Structure formats: structure tokens, C-alpha cells
Amino acid sequence: MKLVFAGGGTGGHLYPALAIAQSWKENHPNDEILFVGTPRGIETTVVPKYGFPLYLLPVEGIPRRVSWETLKKLLLIPKSLINAFIFLKKEKPDMVVGTGGYASFPVVFAATLLKIPTVIHEQNAYPGVANKILAVKVDAVCLTFGEAGKRMKAKNFYETGFPVRREFHTNAEKRNELRKKLGVGIDELLLVAFGGSQGALTINKVVGYLLPEIMRRPNLRLIWATGPRNYENLRQKYKNLPERVQMVPYIDNMPEVLPAADLAITRAGAATLAEIAASKVPAVLIPYPYAAENHQEHNARAFVNHGAAILLRDAECSEDLVRATILPLLDSPEKLVRMAENAGKMLRQDSLQEIIGIMEWLLKQKSNKKN
Known part of the structure; x- marks a missing residue:
């Protein structure tokens, strides 16, 4: 049996595909799994580390905003479909699984025309353009949020929750071991700040507001992912940082870092929140304000309402408000523990099993038709 996974560009699209692929391989060790991505995505460095072959196709995604760039990309879609x-x-795969991103649309669309069984996973409450188009053609649409089904048409919807890589679940139970490996002392607090695989200017600004206090408190440690585009400028701006303040372009070992944290400062994409929940980590969430239908704030409020996070709006992140919101948290270890416990309750535990079950059922249906 051969399966193709098409998804990438950013971590939010790639990591769900990796989680599903890992789980499938555990259940079907003799099956062949291939990933399809583009040269521009993070999949070029991440997928090989997981041992899966990666094929890079010169494909283009569907832009959301109307512009001359949009028209150029739309003209490239036929070429992308031909490549797919x-x-x-x-390759003649038995199934194609799409999780969004540049490569997902042309590969999944081509698979539907070739009558290859297809499954897509929509991570957000407000579906992306590509998945809205694909939903009416694929065999199964898996949803993180059931309400996403109200915003798209499909043959079959399944509310499965978000598939998280197994390392987050296992490492959440090894917190002390991870902290020791990272050099975090018994009496130290570890802050982890990141803005997704591309970084986030507002997250970097917020960390800048907190740095003087972090420098003054010897019990605070910080791992700060600036994003590749911002790293050099910030490294020049903040020279001579102490060893306990670690600035990196990107955290490529997130399953070993996030579960060790006492507090995360980050955006509120569906992938990030699922990993926070699996890691059982409290968070200060700063939703990306330009996400479709403001879905990141919608995501964040679910965590806030369950006592797992605190919300700061991007436009309101003044130095005074940031310090007034975050510094008291660092002085309230009991509150951080309660928030961590609540975060752990936010994740659906059987997401991967359900998605794998749907895929197996579709392949069985295909086999029965052949016979």
C-alpha cells in the first residue's frame, strides 16, 4: 500500500500531516509513505528528519487576496495540476491525504480526477480557500472544529479534532527529564516565546518589553524563536544576552521544548494550540489579527474560557499592558499549574485513531469495489 501526503509551507499545515503519517506507519509498518511539498516550505528541512521521502513539485497555492500577484498565481495553477x-x-498511490499548504490543492485535486481515494484535514474553524474547493470532491473531510462544516460543502464530514505528533504526548510525561536536558534548574521558570514557523513581529516586540525584567530575575529562563527573517536584526539589537536567554531563528525540536515550559507566549493558530494542549502548558495568546474571519482570536477564546490561557490583542500590546499581564503570572506558580492542568483538558485524545479509522475504511471500500 502506498500513501501520499500533501501539505506544508508552514508548520500549521505540515505537522498535522506528519502526525497522521507517523500514526499510519505505526499501524501499517509495511506501507510506503511519500510526502509532496514545495522548495519554499519548511518541509524541505523537517520531513527528512522523520524518515519520509519528500518530493518537491513546482506548485502554487490559491491566494486569498485579489492582486496582480493573485492573477499571476492563478495562471500557474494549470501547470501545477499537470505536475501533480x-x-x-x-507513483500510483492508493490514497492521497491533504492538510493544506501550497502543494495540497493541486495534488489532492488531481487525485480526485484520477479516482484515487482522498482525505483532507481542515485545521481551523474558518476553512481555507483550497479546502473549500476540495471539500465537494474528496471522499472525506476531517475537521478540528465541527463548526467548520457549516462553512463548506462536502460529501462526508468527520469532526476528528487536531492530530498532534506523538512526541508531544509522550514528552508531556517526561517534563522533569526535558527540563534537565535544557539546563533548567529546579527553582527556575522557563518561558518559551515563538510566533509560528515564520516568526511574528508582535511576539518579538512583547519579548523586548519583558527582557529587562528577565535580565533582573536570575530564576527566569527564556527560549525565544524570532523567526528566520527577524533573527539577524534582533541578534544585533540584543547583544551579550546571558546564557539563560536563548535566541534562535526557529525551534526545530519543539516537542522537546514546549512540554518543558512554564509559560508559552505565542500566536493562536490551531496547530500551536493543539501542541500547547498536548504539552499541558499555560499560555499568553496573541492572535494574528489578519487571520481569515479573525479565527485565531476565536481559537484563543476557547482556551481563555477554560482557564488555560490569557488573551492579549495584537493592537493592544503596549509595554505597560504586556508587563501588567505577564509579570504577575510569573509570580503566581499556583496559577500557572492550574492553567497547565486546564490546557491538558483542551485536546481531544482520540483524534489520530479516528482519522486513521476513516482512512482504513475508505481503503476497504475501494478494495471491496475492486472485488
Whole structure:
């Protein structure tokens, strides 16, 4: 059996695909799994570390905003579809799974035309353009949030929750071991700040507001992912940081870092929140304000309402408000523990099992039709 996974560009699209692929391989160790991505995405460095072959196709995604750039990309879609057709005809997979991103649309769309069984996963409450188009053609649409089904048409919807890589679940139970490995002392607090795989200017600004206090408190440690584009400028701006303040472009070992944290400062994408929940970590959430239908704030409020996070709006992140919101948390270890416990309750535990079950059922249906 051969399966193709198409998803990437950013971590929010790639990591769900990796989680599903890992789980499938555990259940079907003899099956072959291939990933399809583009040269521009983080999949070029991440997927090989997981041991899966990666095929790079010169494909383009569907832009959300209307512009001259949009028109150029729309003209490239036929070429992307041809590339996807050629790839699928050559590999002859038994199933194609799409999780969004540049490569997902043309590969999944081509698979539907070739009558290959197809499954897509929509991570957000407000579906992306590509998944809205694909939903009416694929065999199964898996949803993190059931309400996303109200915003798209499909043959079959399944509310499965968000598939999280197994390392987050296992490492959440090894917190002390991870902290020791990272050099975090018994009496120290570890803050982890990141803005997704591309970084976030507002997250970096917020950390800048907190740095003087972090420098004054010897019991505070910080791992700060600036994003690749911002790293050099910030490294020059904040020279001679102590060893306990670690600035990096990107955290590529997040399953070993996030579960060790006492507090995360981050955006509120569905992937990030699922990993926070699996890691049982409290968070200060600063939703990306330009996300479709403001879905990140919608995501964040669910965590806030369950006592797992505190919300700061991007436009309101003044130095005074940031310090007044975050510094008291650092002086309230009991509150952080309660928030961590609540975060752990936010994740659906059987997401991967359900998605794998749907895939197995579709393949069985295909086999029965052949017979």
C-alpha cells in the first residue's frame, strides 16, 4: 500500500500531516509513505528528519487576496495540476491525504480526477480557500472544529479534532527529564516565546518589553524563536544576552521544548494550540489579527474560557499592558499549574485513531469495489 501526503509551507499545515503519517506507519509498518511539498516550505528541512521521502513539485497555492500577484498565481495553477498529474500517474498511490499548504490543492485535486481515494484535514474553524474547493470532491473531510462544516460543502464530514505528533504526548510525561536536558534548574521558570514557523513581529516586540525584567530575575529562563527573517536584526539589537536567554531563528525540536515550559507566549493558530494542549502548558495568546474571519482570536477564546490561557490583542500590546499581564503570572506558580492542568483538558485524545479509522475504511471500500 502506498500513501501520499500533501501539505506544508508552514508548520500549521505540515505537522498535522506528519502526525497522521507517523500514526499510519505505526499501524501499517509495511506501507510506503511519500510526502509532496514545495522548495519554499519548511518541509524541505523537517520531513527528512522523520524518515519520509519528500518530493518537491513546482506548485502554487490559491491566494486569498485579489492582486496582480493573485492573477499571476492563478495562471500557474494549470501547470501545477499537470505536475501533480504526472507525479500521481508515476507513483500510483492508493490514497492521497491533504492538510493544506501550497502543494495540497493541486495534488489532492488531481487525485480526485484520477479516482484515487482522498482525505483532507481542515485545521481551523474558518476553512481555507483550497479546502473549500476540495471539500465537494474528496471522499472525506476531517475537521478540528465541527463548526467548520457549516462553512463548506462536502460529501462526508468527520469532526476528528487536531492530530498532534506523538512526541508531544509522550514528552508531556517526561517534563522533569526535558527540563534537565535544557539546563533548567529546579527553582527556575522557563518561558518559551515563538510566533509560528515564520516568526511574528508582535511576539518579538512583547519579548523586548519583558527582557529587562528577565535580565533582573536570575530564576527566569527564556527560549525565544524570532523567526528566520527577524533573527539577524534582533541578534544585533540584543547583544551579550546571558546564557539563560536563548535566541534562535526557529525551534526545530519543539516537542522537546514546549512540554518543558512554564509559560508559552505565542500566536493562536490551531496547530500551536493543539501542541500547547498536548504539552499541558499555560499560555499568553496573541492572535494574528489578519487571520481569515479573525479565527485565531476565536481559537484563543476557547482556551481563555477554560482557564488555560490569557488573551492579549495584537493592537493592544503596549509595554505597560504586556508587563501588567505577564509579570504577575510569573509570580503566581499556583496559577500557572492550574492553567497547565486546564490546557491538558483542551485536546481531544482520540483524534489520530479516528482519522486513521476513516482512512482504513475508505481503503476497504475501494478494495471491496475492486472485488
